[in-house]
Amino acid sequence: MGTMYYGGSATPIHIEDRALAHLKVVIATKLRRNESFAVSWVHPDGAPRGRTTVWVHPSIPLRFVFDDPEPADISRAWIEDLANSAHSSGGMMLVAEHIDPTLSSADNAPQLVEVAS
Numbered sequence: 001m002g003t004m005y006y007g008g009s010a011t012p013i014h015i016e017d018r019a020l021a022h023l024k025v026v027i028a029t030k031l032r033r034n035e036s037f038a039v040s041w042v043h044p045d046g047a048p049r050g051r052t053t054v055w056v057h058p059s060i061p062l063r064f065v066f067d068d069p070e071p072a073d074i075s076r077a078w079i080e081d082l083a084n085s086a087h088s089s090g091g092m093m094l095v096a097e098h099i100d101p102t103l104s105s106a107d108n109a110p111q112l113v114e115v116a117s
Contacts, residue, residue: 005063006054013054015094021072023094024064026082031058038091053091 002020004013015023023039030037040053056062078097086092 002064002066002068005061005065006056007060007062017066017068018072018097019094020064020066022074022078022082022097025074025079026086026092027056027062029083030086031056031062034058037086039086039094040091041094 001014002017004015004020004023006013027039036055036057038053038055040051042051043049075097081095082092085095
């Protein structure tokens with residue numbers, strides 16, 4: 001479980017490492033372009049019902065911390081899904097990865113998006 005620290009908030013945002021790696025790629029790309037946008041996610045089971053949205057802006061401090069020392073393999077399709085949603089008026093919605101059924105079972109292991117507050 002990785003962690004994203006956003007702004008001056010002392011509250012960390014816990015996100016599964018693989019999902020956080022994909023989120024980092026899209027966020028870094030948009031911030032490099034000096035683009036602001038919203039990121040939203042649905043609260044996980046065990047947390048109060050609802051969803052959270054944060055406004056991501058280049059002037060707000062942001063840090064990604066990964067539990068796994070090895071970088072995750074990046075799915076181009078998942079990056080494209082996240083980037084396309086980031087370009088929408090509603091902002092980026094952190095969604096689960098779409099698994100390609102044509103991949104081998106080792107490559108097709110389920111990947112969950114887990115966000116905990």
